[in-house]
Amino acid sequence: MVFKIALLGLGTVGTGTAKILLDTAGRNPLLQGIEIAKVGVRSLDKPREVQLPLELMTTDLEEIVTNPEIDIVVELLGGLEPARSLMLKAIAQGKHIVTANKAVISRYGDEIFAAAEEAGVYVMLEAAVGGGIPVIQPLKQALGVNRIHSITGIVNGTTNYILTRMQREGGEFGDILADAQRLGYAEADPTADVDGLDAADKIAILASIAFAGRINLSDVHCEGIRQVSAADIGYAEKLGFVIKLLAVAKRDPMATGDNPKSETIQLRVHPTLVSKTHPLASINDVYNGIVVEGEPIGQVIFSGPGAGSGPTASAVVSDILNIAAVLKSDREAKQLHPLLSCAHQHYCTVAPISDLVTRFYARFLSQDHPGVIGHLGTTFGKHHVSLESVVQIGFQGNLAEIVVVTHDVREGNFRQALDEIRTLEAVDSIPSILRVL
Numbered sequence: 001m002v003f004k005i006a007l008l009g010l011g012t013v014g015t016g017t018a019k020i021l022l023d024t025a026g027r028n029p030l031l032q033g034i035e036i037a038k039v040g041v042r043s044l045d046k047p048r049e050v051q052l053p054l055e056l057m058t059t060d061l062e063e064i065v066t067n068p069e070i071d072i073v074v075e076l077l078g079g080l081e082p083a084r085s086l087m088l089k090a091i092a093q094g095k096h097i098v099t100a101n102k103a104v105i106s107r108y109g110d111e112i113f114a115a116a117e118e119a120g121v122y123v124m125l126e127a128a129v130g131g132g133i134p135v136i137q138p139l140k141q142a143l144g145v146n147r148i149h150s151i152t153g154i155v156n157g158t159t160n161y162i163l164t165r166m167q168r169e170g171g172e173f174g175d176i177l178a179d180a181q182r183l184g185y186a187e188a189d190p191t192a193d194v195d196g197l198d199a200a201d202k203i204a205i206l207a208s209i210a211f212a213g214r215i216n217l218s219d220v221h222c223e224g225i226r227q228v229s230a231a232d233i234g235y236a237e238k239l240g241f242v243i244k245l246l247a248v249a250k251r252d253p254m255a256t257g258d259n260p261k262s263e264t265i266q267l268r269v270h271p272t273l274v275s276k277t278h279p280l281a282s283i284n285d286v287y288n289g290i291v292v293e294g295e296p297i298g299q300v301i302f303s304g305p306g307a308g309s310g311p312t313a314s315a316v317v318s319d320i321l322n323i324a325a326v327l328k329s330d331r332e333a334k335q336l337h338p339l340l341s342c343a344h345q346h347y348c349t350v351a352p353i354s355d356l357v358t359r360f361y362a363r364f365l366s367q368d369h370p371g372v373i374g375h376l377g378t379t380f381g382k383h384h385v386s387l388e389s390v391v392q393i394g395f396q397g398n399l400a401e402i403v404v405v406t407h408d409v410r411e412g413n414f415r416q417a418l419d420e421i422r423t424l425e426a427v428d429s430i431p432s433i434l435r436v437l
């Protein structure tokens with residue numbers, strides 16, 4: 001039995017996907033029954049790294065998604081439109097979908113999965129989170145019996161690459177970002193990476209699977225890495241930390257109840273000080289690392305290349321293989337395989353960030369007057385913010401530089417204390433505020 005697939009997109013991931021499918025020796029023998037029947041691109045004149053018969057290439061993507069010959073549409077275009085509409089059209093034509101597009105799934109997953117259920121087709125997205133790391137299918141299948149407590153991950157390869165190189169060599173942000181773009185890690189618009197939006201899409205997808213509910217993307221608190229300076233990386237290092245962009249989805253420890261629909265979760269993306277002894281501290285460069293904690297399994301750590309052509313294509317082709325394997329065993333099945341499909345309905349309730357309880361790192365610039373540290377301590381105390389350490393680390397010009405690390409505090413209280421501290425005459429500014437894992 002031969003399955004005909006169409007690739008929408010032959011860029012970084014599309015090229016990697018085609019390379020695997022054109023070179024099947026030594027891989028799973030089922031791949032030999034998968035044929036690339038069409039490839040949709042924007043420009044037919046562009047030089048390509050992979051050689052495909054010219055008659056397969058087209059710029060008519062509408063024709064592809066309505067072509068009765070095609071069994072599986074592999075969407076690797078990126079962006080919201082036309083990717084979303086083409087996926088919906090393909091679904092309406094009874095075609096299965098494989099996509100790496102976290103931006104579409106995190107925003108329109110509800111619409112796409114509902115349409116797929118209705119049409120009785122699969123929508124697979126292993127490549128959308130963690131690139132080549134298997135994490136979507138393990139959460140649905142091998143870890144599916146666990147009650148998941150938290151997912152804490154480095155899920156954006158571009159920002160991890162930038163932070164790692166800033167830490168290692170103190171390079172310039174812009175130059176390092178250009179390298180990440182050249183290596184094919186960054187999104188077409190890299191602000192999605194740098195501002196944490198790509199990580200927010202990914203944690204929304206993971207949370208939706210882990211907590212069996214839909215997620216409103218606007219509920220994810222999102223901060224990127226633009227505010228992370230070389231100075232903070234240096235001070236963090238001295239304090240025993242590295243700075244990572246973490247994405248966190250966590251059952252709210254204050255919420256109780258057996259009904260999963262009544263539970264509240266935390267969802268956030270922000271640069272974070274991570275102790276050098278934590279497993280995520282050693283996830284460097286384009287690698288992603290995802291720590292899943294659940295009951296009864298305990299802690300499981302996934303790590304591997306989170307972006308790039310070959311690794312991401314590995315996840316794409318594994319999804320194609322999964323669909324082909326299920327269809328091969330029972331093409332006439334009336335029901336979708338419940339561990340490969342997505343049928344949840346309700347929306348998860350997400351706690352406001354002001355309710356988060358966490359440690360903070362903050363850097364202050366102040367006049368070098370006696371008593372400034374005392375004023376800081378008193379103001380924090382007034383708002384129930386307990387301090388782990390306060391250190392005057394040096395000077396910037398004639399301003400003293402003071403770094404504070406708190407114990408666990410309620411974010412709302414910490415922010416109120418900062419608002420009051422900003423009004424102190426001796427305090428010039430608060431250049432950085434970061435959470436500590």
Ligand SMILES: NC(=O)C1=CN([C@@H]2O[C@H](COP(=O)(O)OP(=O)(O)OC[C@H]3O[C@@H](n4cnc5c(N)ncnc54)[C@H](OP(=O)(O)O)[C@@H]3O)[C@@H](O)[C@H]2O)C=CC1
Pocket residue numbers: 008009010011012013014040041042043044046059061075076077078079081082100101102103127128131184185186187188306307308309312
């Ligand atoms: N790069 C990575 O490491 C990873 C990417 N992803 C996701 O994979 C998807 C693809 O990313 P990537 O391969 O990097 O993207 P690229 O920009 O490298 O490739 C996009 C491809 O889609 C084609 N294309 C885009 N828009 C249109 C359009 N309107 N009509 C016709 N063709 C179009 C382009 O055609 P042409 O070649 O003619 O310009 C190109 O072949 C994205 O959703 C991304 O988020 C997920 C994980 C990792």
Ligand SMILES: N[C@@H](CC=O)C(=O)O
Pocket residue numbers: 128130131155156157158159185186187193198306307308
């Ligand atoms: N731009 C993304 C690509 C993979 O999802 C990243 O850098 O992680």
Ligand code: NA
Pocket residue numbers: 126127128129130131132133134135136315
């Ligand atoms: Na993955």
